[in-house]
Amino acid sequence: MIPDTPSDTTAVTPSHPTGDSDTLEPRGVPYDYRGTVPVAEVVERYGRLETGEESGETVRVAGRVMLMRVQGKLAFATLREWTGEIQLFCLSAVTDRFEELKRLNLGDWIGAEGEVVRTKRGELSVKVRSWTPLARAQHGFGDKWRGVNDPDLRFRQREVDLWANEGVRERFLLRSRVVRGLRELLDARGFVEVETPVLHAIPGGGFAKPFVTHYNSMHADFYLRIALELFLKRCVIGGMERVYEIGRVFRNEGTGPKYNPEFTMLEAYQAYADYLDVAELQEYLVSGVASTVLGATTLSFEGRELDLAPPWRRLTLEEAITEVTGVEATLGMGEAELRRVAAGLDLEMEERFDAGQVLTEIYEKTTEPNLWGPVHVMDYPESVSPLTRKHRSKPGYVERLTPIVAGREIGECYSELIDPEDQRARFEAQALDRLKGDEEAMPTDADFLRALERGMPPTGGIGLGVDRLVMLLADVHHIREVLLFPALRPEAGGQPPPGAAQGQGGAGPATDGEVPDEAP
RNA sequence: GCGCCUCUAGCUCAAUUUGGCAGAGCAACGGACUCUUAAUCCGCAGGUUCUGGGUUCGAGUCCCAGGGGGCGCACCA
Numbered sequence: 001m002i003p004d005t006p007s008d009t010t011a012v013t014p015s016h017p018t019g020d021s022d023t024l025e026p027r028g029v030p031y032d033y034r035g036t037v038p039v040a041e042v043v044e045r046y047g048r049l050e051t052g053e054e055s056g057e058t059v060r061v062a063g064r065v066m067l068m069r070v071q072g073k074l075a076f077a078t079l080r081e082w083t084g085e086i087q088l089f090c091l092s093a094v095t096d097r098f099e100e101l102k103r104l105n106l107g108d109w110i111g112a113e114g115e116v117v118r119t120k121r122g123e124l125s126v127k128v129r130s131w132t133p134l135a136r137a138q139h140g141f142g143d144k145w146r147g148v149n150d151p152d153l154r155f156r157q158r159e160v161d162l163w164a165n166e167g168v169r170e171r172f173l174l175r176s177r178v179v180r181g182l183r184e185l186l187d188a189r190g191f192v193e194v195e196t197p198v199l200h201a202i203p204g205g206g207f208a209k210p211f212v213t214h215y216n217s218m219h220a221d222f223y224l225r226i227a228l229e230l231f232l233k234r235c236v237i238g239g240m241e242r243v244y245e246i247g248r249v250f251r252n253e254g255t256g257p258k259y260n261p262e263f264t265m266l267e268a269y270q271a272y273a274d275y276l277d278v279a280e281l282q283e284y285l286v287s288g289v290a291s292t293v294l295g296a297t298t299l300s301f302e303g304r305e306l307d308l309a310p311p312w313r314r315l316t317l318e319e320a321i322t323e324v325t326g327v328e329a330t331l332g333m334g335e336a337e338l339r340r341v342a343a344g345l346d347l348e349m350e351e352r353f354d355a356g357q358v359l360t361e362i363y364e365k366t367t368e369p370n371l372w373g374p375v376h377v378m379d380y381p382e383s384v385s386p387l388t389r390k391h392r393s394k395p396g397y398v399e400r401l402t403p404i405v406a407g408r409e410i411g412e413c414y415s416e417l418i419d420p421e422d423q424r425a426r427f428e429a430q431a432l433d434r435l436k437g438d439e440e441a442m443p444t445d446a447d448f449l450r451a452l453e454r455g456m457p458p459t460g461g462i463g464l465g466v467d468r469l470v471m472l473l474a475d476v477h478h479i480r481e482v483l484l485f486p487a488l489r490p491e492a493g494g495q496p497p498p499g500a501a502q503g504q505g506g507a508g509p510a511t512d513g514e515v516p517d518e519a520p
Numbered sequence: 521g522c523g524c525c526u527c528u529a530g531c532u533c534a535a536u537u538u539g540g541c542a543g544a545g546c547a548a549c550g551g552a553c554u555c556u557u558a559a560u561c562c563g564c565a566g567g568u569u570c571u572g573g574g575u576u577c578g579a580g581u582c583c584c585a586g587g588g589g590g591c592g593c594a595c596c597a
Contacts, residue, residue: 052555071560072553091554106547120555142531143546145558149532152589164531208596253596254521263597409597440596465597489588 029133033111036062040083042116042126049118054127061086061126062111062134064163067144070102076125077104079112082169088112089125096130106144107137107163155486174293175470175482179246181289182266182466189281191242191268196231198224198248204448205229205387207440208251211261224250228267229387229461233416234451236269236459244268246466257478258408261487264466266411271457275399275415278460279376282403282413283310285464286374293473301406301475304372312374312403317363320377324367331359331381331396338362352436356381356396369407376413377402386426386442389415405472411464418459420452 037059046055063081065088073092078085092098094114104110112131118124139160142148147164154161161168183193201220203210205227215222228245235243246266253261266285270278287297287308297309315323318330329341335355342349342362349358359381371377378401379391391397399415417423427449433441470482480486 067558069556069559070553071556074554074556076556076559078557087557089555093554121557123555123557125555140530140547143533143558144531145546146532150527150589152527153531160531206597249597251596254594256592256596259596265597412597463597468597 029135033060033062033132033134036060036111038083039063039079039081039086042086043084043124046116046118046124049116049124051118051122052120053118055116058113058115058129059126060111060113063109064137065104065106065108065110066141066163068102068104068106073098075102076123077101079110079126080163087119087123087125088131089114089117089119089123089127091127095128101128101131104133105137105140107139107141109134109137152488155480156488158484171474171476171481172484174474177293178289178470178473179264179466181292182246182285182464184292185285185288186244186268189242189284191244191270192240194232194235194240194243194245195247196225196228196235196245198250200225202443202445202447204442204445206249206251207442209253209439211250211252226251227463228265229463230445230448232267232269233456233459233461234448236271237451237454237456241271241457242269255487258468258471260467260479260483263479263483266464266466267461268464269416269459269461271459273460274458275378275401275413275460278462279312279314279378279401279403279413280310281460282376282411282462282464283308283312283374285462286403286405286410286469289469290473299473299475301472302477304406306372306374306406306472308374308405312376314376314378314401316379317359317377318379320371320375321363321367324370329359329362331355352433352438354383356383360384368404368409371404371407373403373405373407375404377404383429385414386430387414387417387423389417389419390422408468409465410468410472411462414461416456416459416461418452418456420449423452424449 039061042059042061046057049055061079061081063079065077066080066085067078069076075090075098077088077090079088090098090101095101101110110131111134112126112128114126114128114130116124117127141160142153142164147166148154148160154165162172163169186193199213199215199222200210201222203223203226205225206229208226210223210226213222213224214220225247226249228247228249232243232245244267246264248262249265250262253259255261268278268281270281273281287310290297290299290308298305298307300306318328321327321329325345327341327345329338331338333341333355335353335358338355338358339349342358345362345366347362347365349361353361363377368377378399379394379397380388380400380402382388382390382396382398385398385400388398388400391399401413402409403411403413417426424444427442427444430441431444434443467479467482471477471479474482476482
């Protein structure tokens with residue numbers, strides 16, 4: 001923390017006096033509060049109590065006071081914690097420091113202990129005997145019925161959203177279960193989880209503009225990774241025959257309902273497998289996670305039904321175009337004819353595109369959004385897939401397959417390119433694209449080529465967009481609903497970046513390539 | 521990056537087509553109340569109407585610029 005930062009620069013200013021004369025000042029707060037029972041467990045154990053019945057048993061619970069109904073010598077509070085809500089039933093004759101408890105603010109944390117009862121009006125409650133303040137809320141938690149709506153408040157101050165808005169905590173709990181489910185399913189098939197570098201000297205493995213950063217002690221620029229692929233393949237070359245990573249990747253792009261500059265990818269590589277084998281792996285993961293998290297492979301998304309149970313339908317990219325648009329478009333037509341087809345569909349194509357890029361663009365603009373799925377779209381043109389192995393029987397194509405669910409790609413499946421000479425040629429083709437103005441063309445990675453020269457077995461690889469999978473399972477339509485802290489523009493008037501004051505008459509701390517943790 | 525929309529009390533929202541004293545509910549604060557469920561009732565307080573200019577006798581309202589946010593487009597998974 002920086003001591004002289006004004007405390008009132010946030011959008012929410014204190015709505016309670018921060019008076020220090022009462023007994024809720026921090027020194028009244030204990031250093032621990034052990035032995036609490038999760039509310040969900042209380043409900044489970046005592047849910048059968050009859051109206052007006054007292055269990056005779058005492059529990060200890062802790063959480064945040066969300067509502068308070070005071071009636072003179074009697075008060076009811078709604079205590080919320082991670083697993084649920086329970087009513088605190090407080091009587092002046094029974095509850096310690098009753099007058100003080102009545103004055104708690106909404107949002108304060110407390111711990112409470114007492115008998116589990118069901119009130120005369122039928123509400124399962126803890127009849128509080130003793131209690132202790134655990135934290136004071138100085139900013140309030142929005143409208144007690146409507147929560148908060150302002151997107152800026154919801155995402156920039158997510159802690160408010162998490163407490164105040166129904167369903168938000170549950171959604172992030174679901175996300176956690178999805179990620180854990182993916183790990184369990186992969187582990188069950190003998191995959192090993194690894195962690196590869198985030199800082200890359202050469203950004204590779206995908207098409208995207210990277211973020212650049214600087215490594216002071218090496219006097220070199222580095223890039224935040226845009227994909228996990230190249231290092232994972234090197235693990236396979238090193239003998240890790242089934243390997244995966246779930247990690248953050250970074251792409252220097254705008255935001256949108258489906259886009260955040262950093263997002264979570266799963267990539268998995270399986271030696272001795274081809275793209276059809278890993279398509280089955282993809283189905284296993286997606287349907288398996290749905291089963292464990294939702295209890296079924298069927299779900300509703302945007303008001304439409306979806307069944308993720310395998311096997312998923314498979315069709316080629318060209319068949320998909322014809323099925324959706326009624327128009328024929330194939331690589332065999334050649335670039336000129338494909339451009340005519342694109343023009344007939346009111347699509348504009350960049351000058352530098354080759355036939356494969358035109359075909360792929362036609363597919364992405366006209367067909368993909370209209371495939372409800374789940375369906376696997378297979379056999380892409382070679383020129384759009386520089387790390388994918390040539391199709392075993394269709395010249396000009398590669399063995400690449402994309403699972404489509406609800407009109408969106410949720411991942412990728414490949415027969416990985418294992419021939420170093422072919423890989424070298426593809427990198428050279430990418431270099432030409434770069435000369436033609438494609439900023440996202442993949443740079444040549446000599447380290448990776450040398451690794452391939454040591455021999456990579458036939459390998460199938462998959463990528464899976466974890467955020468989009470969670471969106472699908474949670475039936476939400478904006479990626480910000482599944483990212484705790486989505487990318488936002490820095491707040492105006494915020495702190496200058498570390499080191500920004502350097503070289504300005506000693507205003508900043510003297511640094512030696514190190515950024516201090518705290519300003520003086 | 522471009523276009524359109526938006527910003528009012530801590531929160532959720534009003535404010536008469538077409539400029540005329542800035543309001544309510546909740547929260548907070550004071551009080552009443554022994555079975556409430558968004559408790560209820562009484563009282564009190566709460567504002568640089570995002571910021572800065574402009575038009576006008578008069579601007580929350582109209583105009584210009586800036587900032588935050590939203591939605592489209594572009595880029596992309």
